[in-house]
Amino acid sequence: MTDTLSTSQQHRNDDTPLLSVRDLRVTFHRSGEEPFVAVDGVSFDLRPGDTLGIVGESGSGKSVTSLAIMGLLPKRGVRVEGEVLYNGTNLLTLSPDQMRDRRGAELGMIFQDPLSSLNPVVPIGVQVTEVLERHRGMSRKAATPLAREMLDRVGIPDPDRRLKDYPHQLSGGMRQRALIAMALAAAPRVLIADEPTTALDVTIQAQILAVLKDLVEDTGTAMIMITHDLGVVAGLVDRVNVMYAGRVVEAAERHPLFADPRHPYTWGLLQSIPRLDGARGERLNPIPGSVSDNLPWTSACAFAPRCSQPIEVCTQRTPELVEDHGRSLRCFNPIQHGRPSPDADTTRGTSEVTR
Amino acid sequence: MSGVQPSATDTSGAQSTDGAHTAYGHDDRNDDVLVDVRGVKVHFPIKRGVIFDKTVGHVYAVDGIDLQIRRGETYGLVGESGSGKSTLGRAILNLEPPTEGSVEFDGIDIASLQGEELRRKRQDIQMVFQDPMGSLDPRQSVESLLLEGMKAHGLTKDGTEASRRLRELLSAVGLPVAALKKYPHEFSGGQRQRIGIARALSVNPKLIVADEPVSALDVSVQAQVINLLEDLQEEFGLTYLVVAHDLAVVRHISDRIGVMYLGGIVEEAPADALYATPLHPYTRALMSAVPVPDPLVEDRRERIILTGDLPSPSNPPSGCRFHTRCPWRQETKCDTERPVLRVPDIPGVAADHRVACHWAEQIESGEIQPHEVTAEFVEQHAGGGDGSLMGPATAVEAMVHHPGNTAGGGGGGG
Ligand SMILES: Nc1ncnc2c1ncn2[C@@H]1O[C@H](COP(=O)(O)OP(=O)(O)OP(=O)(O)O)[C@@H](O)[C@H]1O
Ligand SMILES: Nc1ncnc2c1ncn2[C@@H]1O[C@H](COP(=O)(O)OP(=O)(O)OP(=O)(O)O)[C@@H](O)[C@H]1O
Ligand code: SF4
Ligand SMILES: [Mg+2]
Ligand SMILES: [Mg+2]
Numbered sequence: 109m110t111d112t113l114s115t116s117q118q119h120r121n122d123d124t125p126l127l128s129v130r131d132l133r134v135t136f137h138r139s140g141e142e143p144f145v146a147v148d149g150v151s152f153d154l155r156p157g158d159t160l161g162i163v164g165e166s167g168s169g170k171s172v173t174s175l176a177i178m179g180l181l182p183k184r185g186v187r188v189e190g191e192v193l194y195n196g197t198n199l200l201t202l203s204p205d206q207m208r209d210r211r212g213a214e215l216g217m218i219f220q221d222p223l224s225s226l227n228p229v230v231p232i233g234v235q236v237t238e239v240l241e242r243h244r245g246m247s248r249k250a251a252t253p254l255a256r257e258m259l260d261r262v263g264i265p266d267p268d269r270r271l272k273d274y275p276h277q278l279s280g281g282m283r284q285r286a287l288i289a290m291a292l293a294a295a296p297r298v299l300i301a302d303e304p305t306t307a308l309d310v311t312i313q314a315q316i317l318a319v320l321k322d323l324v325e326d327t328g329t330a331m332i333m334i335t336h337d338l339g340v341v342a343g344l345v346d347r348v349n350v351m352y353a354g355r356v357v358e359a360a361e362r363h364p365l366f367a368d369p370r371h372p373y374t375w376g377l378l379q380s381i382p383r384l385d386g387a388r389g390e391r392l393n394p395i396p397g398s399v400s401d402n403l404p405w406t407s408a409c410a411f412a413p414r415c416s417q418p419i420e421v422c423t424q425r426t427p428e429l430v431e432d433h434g435r436s437l438r439c440f441n442p443i444q445h446g447r448p449s450p451d452a453d454t455t456r457g458t459s460e461v462t463r
Numbered sequence: 464m465s466g467v468q469p470s471a472t473d474t475s476g477a478q479s480t481d482g483a484h485t486a487y488g489h490d491d492r493n494d495d496v497l498v499d500v501r502g503v504k505v506h507f508p509i510k511r512g513v514i515f516d517k518t519v520g521h522v523y524a525v526d527g528i529d530l531q532i533r534r535g536e537t538y539g540l541v542g543e544s545g546s547g548k549s550t551l552g553r554a555i556l557n558l559e560p561p562t563e564g565s566v567e568f569d570g571i572d573i574a575s576l577q578g579e580e581l582r583r584k585r586q587d588i589q590m591v592f593q594d595p596m597g598s599l600d601p602r603q604s605v606e607s608l609l610l611e612g613m614k615a616h617g618l619t620k621d622g623t624e625a626s627r628r629l630r631e632l633l634s635a636v637g638l639p640v641a642a643l644k645k646y647p648h649e650f651s652g653g654q655r656q657r658i659g660i661a662r663a664l665s666v667n668p669k670l671i672v673a674d675e676p677v678s679a680l681d682v683s684v685q686a687q688v689i690n691l692l693e694d695l696q697e698e699f700g701l702t703y704l705v706v707a708h709d710l711a712v713v714r715h716i717s718d719r720i721g722v723m724y725l726g727g728i729v730e731e732a733p734a735d736a737l738y739a740t741p742l743h744p745y746t747r748a749l750m751s752a753v754p755v756p757d758p759l760v761e762d763r764r765e766r767i768i769l770t771g772d773l774p775s776p777s778n779p780p781s782g783c784r785f786h787t788r789c790p791w792r793q794e795t796k797c798d799t800e801r802p803v804l805r806v807p808d809i810p811g812v813a814a815d816h817r818v819a820c821h822w823a824e825q826i827e828s829g830e831i832q833p834h835e836v837t838a839e840f841v842e843q844h845a846g847g848g849d850g851s852l853m854g855p856a857t858a859v860e861a862m863v864h865h866p867g868n869t870a871g872g873g874g875g876g877g
Pocket of ligand 2: 507522523524542543544545546547548549550551708776
């Protein structure tokens, strides 16, 4: 089994990026409304075997980023700019047909709602088999036992019988496994998982994440894990991009990011989360307001109205993303040593504003 | 979105609410039981046949639960989707009349109440829902949403009194007075949840049952609402029953926690004791599965990964309901005898820590070690209840639009 999956093993220690996203910008044009920039200048590299987490609140542009990479955004009313280089080819310049060939075979995707990507009227065994036939050039006869193994591998009990089941006969967790089996059957070199466990119970989430982690390790597939849950990325990925209002505000390796968050948004998120292992009775320190309070990036830091320590320039200019020692940061007045900076020209405590 | 900013709370106004709370404030018997649930079962018949006239089985959504909620405390219910948390919450409000067992509220059996008396008691228990949008009528302004319950309970004697009360409510939940003239769609998710909470507060309840009050919100906003709930509890001496699937959230806000699995409570303990010494195998697994936003913790963590899905509540496993997935399951007792919730004989475990496992002592001492479990496939049933519970905002309303038909909407139970 493993040998069939480990096609990209040899790429693990390769240093050239497999996927290179350069200045990605996605603008939605809605009739009668101002154009809306959902993703704004996002760049990152993914080498073989890398795992990248993209985190941020609802509406920060996580899904739009992944849909743009996969070429799955609607063609009408959307402008996608920048480059998505896969093995040197800019995917954004490919025709829909050329893109369809890459999807599945080289770039796989798992969504939050597996029902939307499984065909409701085709047994899951056939769906996995078809992937193997289409992308791996196998005969149905050769593909069927492998499909069974794939289902087994992702932890679907009694896989022989399950091959004949339709998606609606499976629980949410089992469907997500079936989808992972399908996505990985083609042995893609990049897997994008968009909130794959958000709709699932935490005990099931733990199972799915363990399966995903094992599979990407075994196969050397590079993975982008999109989630709003910082806990999920903490134990799973190499590097984390934190997005706010369509832009990356901080990006770092997971250890330094969590140990020493520098952007007030990253810091605020970590302060907001009740931790299972935290001291009880301690008050949470929420980020005040909501994304509806954002300022436009074009003339300010979008986060300034919610920030714990804005200074004057924050509402007057756009902070640039600056790289330093492997960390990228977009902030005029970063958090120092885990504490808000004393330079802040505000005396308001975050918890006062919103109780 | 609207430009409404959550504003600092003017506590001076909010404090001077009327009778109900003040009277309650003097009642300092903190160990006093406000809600007493005894042997409650809620079984939903599964109907088949052309006109659904045949009962072919039951969903044992809540199957024998005893619990007491003390005045002024927060009781948290956690458990997997479909374990019966929402149904139990609804049974406590008598929105889902128990098939068996009783619920006493403030010393009175809820099921025995009728007419005026029932209406008055209903005022004492309010609900806050997961989806603030689904529970707020989009055509009503915030003002009319808030006045509705107050009028229904005769709490608004005159206009000045009403407008004073409205301002107090808004200030208590951190919304500006300008919010009154707006409609639900003009607010963000967190602000709508504040409106939902203001609405529940508007009739001076004693108990608030909050069903997944923060699970639809972004983490930053979630923290705001959690703090708000904590502040309001202190300010008004409220008692909470919080139903949620997020153990970290539940641990943060609850004084005591009940862990549900397939219609039963498998462990109950003060929040700190549950975290420090989880005794039931399911609680251990649940606890170990919750991600912690700290790579140092995550890297050295040992997970107990459960296999398979939650079995169907229409065909629950015999004996201990967790035995099909339990890594500590034993040959004797586990699949034949249903364990009762009991205080285990373990040094250092207090009398308020109860667990429903035959082998709690041996597991804790290490005498029994975990083993591999083969996953069983769980057949999925079409239909069933909808976990999201998009119901009416108040119990009063729920009485009017019969609650029985809110379930069945989605696949939440899967
Ligand atoms: N097809 C579309 N047309 C117009 N606007 C869109 C479209 N798809 C997404 N958007 C907008 O783009 C922004 C980013 O959306 P996106 O789905 O990427 O957020 P997200 O970070 O994935 O959030 P969530 O955590 O809620 O999934 C949002 O404001 C959203 O409303
Ligand atoms: N009115 C109903 N008719 C039939 N079955 C129901 C009804 N309401 C709930 N159920 C079923 O009862 C079981 C318990 O449901 P309940 O909604 O109480 O679970 P829950 O613990 O709140 O789950 P979630 O976390 O998904 O909200 C589920 O299997 C559900 O499908
Ligand atoms: S009674 Fe048996 S099956 Fe149930 S939790 Fe305890 S050891 Fe596991
Ligand atoms: Mg998304
Ligand atoms: Mg529920």
